[in-house]
Amino acid sequence: MTKIRTRFAPSPTGRMHVGNLRTALYAYLIAKHEGGDFLLRIEDTDQERYMEGATEIIYRTLQGTGLIHDEGPDKDGGVGPYVQSERQAAGIYLEYAKKLIDKGEAYYCFCDQDRLNSLKRTVNGEEIMTYDKHCLHLSKEEVEANLAAGKPYVIRQNNPTEGTTTFHDEIYGDISVDNSELDDMVLIKSDGYPTYNFANVVDDHLMGITHVVRGNEYLSSSPKYNRLYEAFGWEVPVYVHCPTITNEEHKKLSKRSGHSSYEDLIEQGFVTEAVVNFVALLGWSPEEDREIYSLPELVEAFDYHRISKSPAVFDVTKLKWMNGEYLKAMDFDRFYEMAEPYLKKVITRDLDLRKIAAMVKTRIEVLPDIEGHIDFFQELPEYDTEMFCHKKMKSTRETSLQVLKEVLPILEAQEDYSNDALYAALLTYINEKGYKTGFVMWPIRTATSGKQMTPAGATEIMEVLGKEESLRRIRKGIEKLEA
DSSP states (O other): OOOOEEEEOOOOSSSOBHHHHHHHHHHHHHHHHTTOEEEEOBOOOOTTTOOTTHHHHHHHHHHHHTOOOSBBTTBOOSSOOOBHHHHHHTTHHHHHHHHHHHTTSEEEEOOOHHHHHHTEEEETTEEEEOOOOGGGGOOHHHHHHHHHTTOOOEEEEOOOSSSEEEEEETTTEEEEEEGGGTOOOEEEOTTSOBOHHHHHHHHHHHTTOOEEEEEGGGGGGHHHHHHHHHHHTOOOOEEEEEOOEEOTTSSBOOGGGSOSBHHHHHHTTOOHHHHHHHHHTSSBOOSSSOOOOOHHHHHHHOOGGGBOSSOEEOOHHHHHHHHHHHHHHSOHHHHHHHHHHHHHHHOOSSOOHHHHHHHHTTTOSSTTHHHHHHHHHHSOOOOOGGGGOBTTTTBOHHHHHHHHHHHHHHHHHOOOOSHHHHHHHHHHHHHHHTOOHHHHHHHHHHHHHOOSOOSSOHHHHHHHHOHHHHHHHHHHHHHHHHO
16 A cells, blocks of 8 residues: 655645644645655745745644644755755756647747737626637747747646536545536746746656645635646645634634634633544544544544534634633643733732632633733722622621621631631631521632632632731621622
């Protein structure tokens, strides 16, 4: 059996879109599931869209997500260069285009823009141009004379105008198109650069790519790819076209959504493992009824035949849930390292940040959630005394005032402000009075936090705040209730 070789071939045009990350992930999983090779190729022939620093983003994203390539610009596996502009400079694409000309499968086209504009027509409100094969009928002498005169040209594919072309996709099955729809697409542009479609086919063949993974927006181009493979007499690779990714409104996920790229998501406090896990499930369903997968587990489980045809919805709520599960399961030291910038953004006082981080670890879905959970440690917020009332605890303003006044001298006398010691001291008081625990802890927690919801109980909060600040807040609670 031929060793499986897949590739990820991004264009360096900016941040890595979630759809591109999914293509890279699926290509990686297909290769690694079968012990194959995963290649990185940089497709930078579209010079107008090239963005400075974008190649570094590609490397950084692949490294960060664990999608480590076996071959690429930095790892020569013997089929380089792995950057298309370098391959273009080496004359690879022109060489192969000329081979097609020799076989009658391509031809030089010298038509100027005015002539091409004259071929345009409007179909269903859209302007399209179908080339009329005018230059296919130039004699060899006319072609040579034009080339000798330095006349600008492109090289076009010579597609048939009758019959059909059929290709097979592993997800969408057999698809046939009328050859009359194919048009004679440009292979080499007037600037000498190859078109995306042509470079793709030549590079995939020369690099021994067995499985081509891409978005289903390329389905319509696949017949042209197949015509090229057949024209060269090359074996057609296995096609795996992935479904569109949409937002919750079922519109294509765009950059304006704010979470369309990998870097957007990391900046928003999502962790890499959760993003990779979530992206894997955008259009693929595992055999097992489970949703949490590490990358090695995805390699083991991935079967590309289980990719769906239907659009995949980027459900931010589900991603947040999944991210929360990863944060809960995370090693504490690693969690603290990630949480520390968010803690320090809110808390400038000398408090035990590790204890505060431990309180929120299982309560947040994304890292920025930390800020809203812990802001009361920095400063007691203004709050309404209505918060002291709690039906279930049978707490009212009056009972809360009574409890705070009774526990104040106990807490003033308490030297050990550790959670356990505070809890033991208050438990003695609770037992003596015959109160329920919540009846006492509710007003203390309200007074020390000024919040309805906190990431920890009253004594844990006091342990972090310390004796002086805890007593100050309880006295303020008494004042508010007396007022």
